[in-house]
Amino acid sequence: MLVGAVTVLVGFLSRCSDRKADPADPRGSAFAEAASCARCHKSIYDAYATTAHAHSSAVASAGTVKGRFSAPDNIFHFAGRADVVMEQQGEELFQVLKSDGKEQGRFPFDVVFGSGRKAQTFLYWKGGQYFQLPVSWFVPADNWANSPGFPADHPKFDRLIPSTCFGCHSSMVKVREETKGITVTEQFARREMIGGIDCQRCHGPAAEHVAFHTENPAEKAARFITRIDTLNRVQRLDMCALCHSGLKPMYKPAFAFKPGDALSDFVIPTVPFRKKPDQLDVHGNQLQLLAASQCFLQSQTMNCSTCHNPHVTERTSMQTFSQRCMTCHQPGSPQFCKHTGKPKGVLQQNCIDCHMPALPSGAITLLTNGEQSPTPDSVRTHLIDVYADVVKKLP
Structure with a gap:
């Protein structure tokens, strides 16, 4: 989910930032520099770069945002008298609120969520926080669309987006907590993130692994990295369930999850409300739906x-x-x-x-x-x- 006149995203592992990227991974010394995976795993690295996971988020630019910015295809009409007009100024993209033809506000595209395979939605940054823009891009209709869950009669610009959304759509976002009295708010650095789901989100921090195999190129057995084929069934399911089993309150941020961790250590238990499988929405409940299938129930390994x-x-x-x-x-x-x-x-x-x-x-x-x-x-x-x-x- 990313954009710009010159593509800001350098591959899917590049650091998304307005500043020149530091050579070290912004997640800390335990993480390897992004492109280092390609030295030994180039074919996998290149193939993965084309996947929806790899493009699940990005810094917004003309190269990462899908959708048209030329009239008349750049105007979304609401049921009231308001319009939102998609405009490009140089390398900046905006959703411009107009009422009776007069500009009422201008909101930048800062972050893209969604690979563009089916849809993209967009965030803007203001005062250290991210908010969802009211107009998204809907690929099946090849058209701009009202963002999911937003009112149909007027544009809404105040839907706050927390770090939990970035936890499943990106590999890192720079955020800190600010406490005032009993109120805790998240403060984000604008456009400082690692877009997409990169190798180390699923395989764990790899700095030690890369250092060892760089110094010992003849050693073919993977060292200092979690081998997915050594995980048991529940551990493998938990890795995917972190983001493919619906929204849940969490003890710890999704970014802290490593392969082999137990999902129960991250997700806060909620009062169960059991639905029949055919009552579960197809969006976001992939694990629950799979687990209710006879193929899964009759297998010990699936x-x-x-x-x-x-x-x-x-x-x-x-x-x-x-x-x-x-x-x-x-x-x-x-x-x-x-x-x-x-x-x-x-x-x-x-x-x-x-x-x-x-x-x-x-x-x-x-x-x-x-x-x-x-x-x-x-x-x-x-x-x-x-x-x-x-x-x-x-x-």
Whole structure:
């Protein structure tokens, strides 16, 4: 989620800052310089740089913000008399509030959240705090849209964004707590962040690992780094669940989480309100939906990486995912698809659209320009099941 006339983001691991980047990682001495991973893992590094995780946030610039800034496609009309106009001045981007054609306020694009695969939303900085801008970019509609949860009749510029949002959308944000009496507020440095989810968010701090293998290039066994394949099932699930199991109050910031940590040490328990799987929204509840699936319940080992290779972009390849289904659902076995209207060879090519269809989210809806009712974001459900209505629509 990032932008500029000259791309500010240098790869996905670069430090996002208005100042010249220091050579050391801003997270501290335990972390390796960002590009050092490419010295030994270049093919993985380059492939990961194209993924949505790698581009989940960025400093805003003309190169990172999707959306049009030329009339008439740069104006979002609200139901009242207010408009928000997207404008570019040099390398700066703004959402300009106008009422009856007169400018009432000018708010900069400072940070982008979202890779742009489906949508992007934007933050502006003021007085040491970040606020969400009222207009987002909705890729399916190829248009500007009212930001999720915002009022439809007027633009809202006062939605405060806490560091917990950065915890799942970035790899670091510079923030400090300021206490006045019993009130604690977060104070952010403007645009000082590491955009995207980088290698060390999932693999842990790597300075010692890089130093050892630089001095010992013949040593091929990974040292001083957590090997994901050594983690047990719960530990692997907890890594992904940190950001893929919905919003929860936390004891400690997500940035402090390291591979192998227990999610329960970070998330504050809440009073359980049990919903049936089909009542869970498809947005943000991937772990809960997967955990309710028979595929998961009947397996002792299934976890997120059973189906997902996080280092590459695979989201459009239903055949790739379907081949992973064949690990347990081989043709000729009792576990193979029971649909009789198609040859086995055809069924093997796409299990996903039938058993994990893209469903509308009730939590994330966007009102596009000129429309009276919001459009839900469609998210592929992680509840692996038989969807009879989907099967009926098969050609």
